Amino acid sequence: MLLRMSTLFLRTLREDPADAEVPSHKLLVRAGYVRRVAPGIYSWLPLGKIVLENITRVVREEMNRIGAQEVLFPALLPRDYYEATGRWTEYGDTLFRLKDRKGADYLLGPTHEEMFTDMVKGEYSSYKDYPVTLYQIQTKYRDEARPRAGILRGREFVMKDSYSFDLDDDGLKHSYETHREAYIRIFDRLGIDYRIVFAMSGAMGGSASEEFLAPCATGEDTFVACHNCGYAANAEAVVTPAPPAVTTGHPALEVLDTPDTPTIESLVNYVNEHHGLRITAADTLKNVVVKVRTPGSDKAETLIIGVPGDREVDFKRLEAAVSPGVPEIFEAEDFVRHPGLVRGYIGPQVLKSLGIRYLVDPRVVDGSAWVTGANEPGKHAAHVVAGRDFEADGTIEAADVRAGDSCPRCGHPLSIDRGIEIGHIFQLGRKYADAAGLDALGPDGKPIRITMGSYGVGVSRAVAVLAEQRHDELGLVWPREVAPADVHIVGTGKENQIDVATQLAEELESRGLRVLVDDRAGVSPGVKFKDSELLGLPTVLIVGRGLAQGVVELRDRVTGTKEEIPLAEALDRVLAACQA
Ligand code: ATP
Numbered sequence: 001m002l003l004r005m006s007t008l009f010l011r012t013l014r015e016d017p018a019d020a021e022v023p024s025h026k027l028l029v030r031a032g033y034v035r036r037v038a039p040g041i042y043s044w045l046p047l048g049k050i051v052l053e054n055i056t057r058v059v060r061e062e063m064n065r066i067g068a069q070e071v072l073f074p075a076l077l078p079r080d081y082y083e084a085t086g087r088w089t090e091y092g093d094t095l096f097r098l099k100d101r102k103g104a105d106y107l108l109g110p111t112h113e114e115m116f117t118d119m120v121k122g123e124y125s126s127y128k129d130y131p132v133t134l135y136q137i138q139t140k141y142r143d144e145a146r147p148r149a150g151i152l153r154g155r156e157f158v159m160k161d162s163y164s165f166d167l168d169d170d171g172l173k174h175s176y177e178t179h180r181e182a183y184i185r186i187f188d189r190l191g192i193d194y195r196i197v198f199a200m201s202g203a204m205g206g207s208a209s210e211e212f213l214a215p216c217a218t219g220e221d222t223f224v225a226c227h228n229c230g231y232a233a234n235a236e237a238v239v240t241p242a243p244p245a246v247t248t249g250h251p252a253l254e255v256l257d258t259p260d261t262p263t264i265e266s267l268v269n270y271v272n273e274h275h276g277l278r279i280t281a282a283d284t285l286k287n288v289v290v291k292v293r294t295p296g297s298d299k300a301e302t303l304i305i306g307v308p309g310d311r312e313v314d315f316k317r318l319e320a321a322v323s324p325g326v327p328e329i330f331e332a333e334d335f336v337r338h339p340g341l342v343r344g345y346i347g348p349q350v351l352k353s354l355g356i357r358y359l360v361d362p363r364v365v366d367g368s369a370w371v372t373g374a375n376e377p378g379k380h381a382a383h384v385v386a387g388r389d390f391e392a393d394g395t396i397e398a399a400d401v402r403a404g405d406s407c408p409r410c411g412h413p414l415s416i417d418r419g420i421e422i423g424h425i426f427q428l429g430r431k432y433a434d435a436a437g438l439d440a441l442g443p444d445g446k447p448i449r450i451t452m453g454s455y456g457v458g459v460s461r462a463v464a465v466l467a468e469q470r471h472d473e474l475g476l477v478w479p480r481e482v483a484p485a486d487v488h489i490v491g492t493g494k495e496n497q498i499d500v501a502t503q504l505a506e507e508l509e510s511r512g513l514r515v516l517v518d519d520r521a522g523v524s525p526g527v528k529f530k531d532s533e534l535l536g537l538p539t540v541l542i543v544g545r546g547l548a549q550g551v552v553e554l555r556d557r558v559t560g561t562k563e564e565i566p567l568a569e570a571l572d573r574v575l576a577a578c579q580a
C-alpha cells in the first residue's frame, strides 16, 4: 500500500521532547514513530508500527527456520504458576501485580518460563515427543525501577521469548547452539552492530548464558573484551582472578592513630607520612556496608563488602551478585542501630563477634595483608592479615571492573565498553521442570526430567537500538530491511512535480518496492527535505525544480551522496538502489 504523506497519520516535531535524553528517544518521537503515554509506556504511530512489524517478521522467519513453533500466551496470568517457582515473591517490585473482582491475585507476565513448562507438560508425555522448541512474540510487563530512554527500557515492551525442551544435556547444548546461530542471523539481518558476551560467571568454562549486546555510548550494560584471546563478558559476569598470597613474614597487627582520615586518599597520605608505611590505595581494605532485602518481605540483612581501597563497589555487579536479594543503601539511621559499626573506621576484625556477614573481593586472599579500619574513631590498623586477623564468610564479585584489568582467561589487559542488551540465550537446566514436575516417559518406562533453555530478543528495544546506532545530526537512518519503506519520493514545487512524484511512486510500488511519497501541497521544499532526513528512509528521490529540464535527484541517506539523473532513468535507478 502506497504511503502518502498527504494523508499519512504523521506529525513531525522540530523540537526534542523535554523528557528525552538519548538520541533514539528524541528522534523516534520527533519523527513521529512513537508517542509517550506514561513513564516507560509508549504508543506506536503508523511508521513506527511498520518498523516494529519488520523486525518482528525477521525474528519470526529466523525462529521458524530453526524449527521453533509459534504460540501465544496471555499477558494476564494467575498467581499460582509463579507461586510454584517462587518467582511471585522473588520478582519483587518489578512484577505488576493485580487482583480480579473476586480478590484473586494476578500478574502481568514479565517472562513466561512457568507457562511454557506447564503447556508442554499438558500436551507431551513420551520421550518420543521431544525435543521441542516453542516461542512467542508478545507484550511483556516489568515495573522497571528506572524506565529509561523511551522504548529502550519500557515497562511495557515486546519480546520474543523461546524455550527449548530436551531429554538430556547434549540436547540442550544443541538447542542452545541453534538459537545462538539464529540470533546471529537475526541481528545481522537487522543491521545491528553487536557483540556476544558471557552473561554469568559460571560461563567461564562453557557458555551456559550469553548476551547479545549492541555497543552504544548510552547503553546501561558494561562489558569487557580481551583483544588477545577473544574473551568478552558483561561486567556483571567478570570473574576476578585471585592473586597469589604472601603467607609468611607479616608483622603483627598494629593499631595506628589516623586522625582526620575520612577518605582513602587522606588515609594513605597520613600513614605514609606519619607511620613510615609505603602503601597505595590498593593496599587498603575498604569496607562498604549495605542492606540486602529479601523480595516480598521487609527483612533486610546487613552485609559488609571488603574491596581494595582503589576500587568502588559497583552497584550493578552487587545487584547481580546478591540476586534475588535487593541491595539497599545503609543509611545513617541504620548506623544508629548498629553501634558496633564505627562509620569511616570499619575493619573486619570485629565482624564475627558482631554477627555481621562479611564478603570480600577475590583479591582479598588468605595471607594478604591490609591497612583497614580499627573500629575506633580516628584509628586504623596495619598488617591486618586475611585468615589470621579476620575471616570472611566468602567472596563476592562486586568491585568495579576497569579498562586494563587482567583478562581472567589469558591475563592480557581488558578493554571496557558500554552496550544495550538486545538478546539473551540461557541454558536454564531443570529448575522449571523440577518445579512443575515435567517428565517424559522413557523407553524403559522410567521418567526422564526435561532440561530447558530460554532465549529472549528485545523486539521493541531493537527499534530504539537501531535508532541509537544509526542516526546523524539530521535524523534517523534505517537499514533497508527494517525501514518503513524502501524509498521516499519527494515532490516539491508548484508545477506538476507532485503528479510526477506520485506517478513514479505508483509505478515503483507496482514493481514491488515499498514507497512513501511526499505529495503534500503547500508545504515548502525545505520542510519536505527536513522531514525526509528526519524519517530516515534509505533511498530518497527528489522531484523538484529540475523537472523542467527533465532531471530528478537521487539521494542515498546512508552515504549522503546526491546525484542528478534523467527522469527517464529514475525508475531503473531507484530499483537498482533499493535492490543493491
Ligand atoms: P536488562 O538487563 O536490560 O534489564 P534483562 O536481562 O532483564 O534485561 P531478559 O529477561 O533477558 O532481560 O529479557 C530478554 C530481552 O528482552 C533482553 O535481552 C532485552 O532485549 C529485552 N528487554 C528486557 N527488559 C526490557 C525492557 N524493560 N524494555 C525493553 N526491552 C527489554
Ligand code: MG
Pocket (backbone or CB within 6 Å): 421, 424
Ligand atoms: Mg538478560
